[in-house]
Amino acid sequence: MAAAQLTGSLISAKNLPSFNGLRPSAVKFSPSIAHMIVGGRANRSYTGLVVRAATVVAPKYTSIKPLGDRVLVKIKEAEEKTDGGILLPTTAQSKPQGGEVVAIGEGKSIGNTKVESSVKTGAQVVYSKYAGTELEFNGSKHLILKEDDIVGILETDDAKDLQPLNDRVLIKVAAAEEKTAGGLLLTEASKEKPSIGTVIAVGPGHLDEEGNKKPLSIAAGNNVMYSKYAGNEFKGKDGSDYIALRASDVIAILS
Numbered sequence: 054m055a056a057a058q059l060t061g062s063l064i065s066a067k068n069l070p071s072f073n074g075l076r077p078s079a080v081k082f083s084p085s086i087a088h089m090i091v092g093g094r095a096n097r098s099y100t101g102l103v104v105r106a107a108t109v110v111a112p113k114y115t116s117i118k119p120l121g122d123r124v125l126v127k128i129k130e131a132e133e134k135t136d137g138g139i140l141l142p143t144t145a146q147s148k149p150q151g152g153e154v155v156a157i158g159e160g161k162s163i164g165n166t167k168v169e170s171s172v173k174t175g176a177q178v179v180y181s182k183y184a185g186t187e188l189e190f191n192g193s194k195h196l197i198l199k200e201d202d203i204v205g206i207l208e209t210d211d212a213k214d215l216q217p218l219n220d221r222v223l224i225k226v227a228a229a230e231e232k233t234a235g236g237l238l239l240t241e242a243s244k245e246k247p248s249i250g251t252v253i254a255v256g257p258g259h260l261d262e263e264g265n266k267k268p269l270s271i272a273a274g275n276n277v278m279y280s281k282y283a284g285n286e287f288k289g290k291d292g293s294d295y296i297a298l299r300a301s302d303v304i305a306i307l308s
Contacts, residue, residue, distance in 0.1 A: 107187040107194065117156060117190060119197055124172060125156040126180065128187075128194040150285070151179045151207060152196065166264030170200050171218055171257075179204045179215060179297070181285060204285050204297045205256070212287035212295045213253060220259035222271055222303065224250040224279065226294040248281045249307065250296065259300075269300045276307040 110117070119125050129152045154176045160169040172178060185198025205217040215223050227249045252275045258266040271277065284298025 107189050110188055110190040114190075117195075117197075119156055119158040121158045122161040122168075122170065122200045123158045123197055124154050124170065124200055124203070126152040126178060126185075126196045126198065127155050128152040128196055130194075150182055151177065153177055155195070157200075163260055163264035164262065168260060168264050172200060172203060172206065176206050177208050179207050179285070179287075211290045213289045213291070213293070215254065215287070215295070215297060217254055217256040217297055219256050220269060220300045221256045221297050222252055222269065222300055223254040223295060223297050224277065225253050225289075226250040226296055249276070249278050251276050253295070255300075271300055271303055271306070277303045278305040278307060279303045 117125055154172050154174050157170045157172065157174060160167060162168070180196070180198060181202045181204060184202035185196040188195050188197065201219065203218055204221055205215045205223065207215045213223075213225070217223050252271055252273050254273055255269050255271055258268045261267050279296070279298060280302045283302035284296045287295045287297070289295055
């Protein structure tokens with residue numbers, strides 16, 4: 054049986070065979086690229102290919118001005134340690150979903166009404182997970198996204214303090230049932246995730262066809278049912294689960 058052995062080696066993009074749709078200039082290689090020795094013969098094994106996703110803004114550009122209703126956010130770095138000081142591996146670091154607004158566009162027009170941005174520079178915001186375009190600027194990661202993709206303003210590090218924007222609401226998720234209707238105790242794995250909770254805060258409303266804010270029909274304190282796979286989930290400092298979603302994803306008020 055042939056024995057396999059990995060030995061560290063570094064190769065250049067010039068020596069790579071051509072990959073369909075992949076240009077060497079668009080690829081970065083990790084130090085883990087290796088030779089594989091099988092039966093005494095060295096065969097190349099290409100591993101650790103990393104495609105660079107973020108757009109890099111050249112140093113000659115000193116400012117970025119978003120257009121329309123877009124905003125530029127400096128992304129908050131992911132936590133590298135737990136609260137107890139334990140160092141987290143890269144795979145365990147959650148992708149940050151918040152940051153500081155560093156520039157805003159001029160707003161958007163709806164009919165004859167000019168609508169300015171509802172966020173200001175310096176605001177700490179939370180945004181939808183897959184929104185916007187990532188870029189590297191002045192040595193830091195940034196994101197350009199539409200204002201509508203900003204979930205809310207969060208000036209503290211506790212999810213319960215989130216101030217929803219536009220037509221979004223913040224809900225404290227009800228605790229999962231501990232027992233079945235027959236009184237049997239449920240394990241953590243068998244507890245169904247609830248889609249019921251209490252509204253903690255509401256946004257100012259959505260814009261109508263004339264650019265005016267229309268207040269939401271949902272109020273803080275309402276017990277509601279919402280669509281199961283909607284919104285952005287957060288964990289509060291008190292261990293409670295929270296979710297921020299659009300008012301249209303609330304399907305019923307419970308009383």
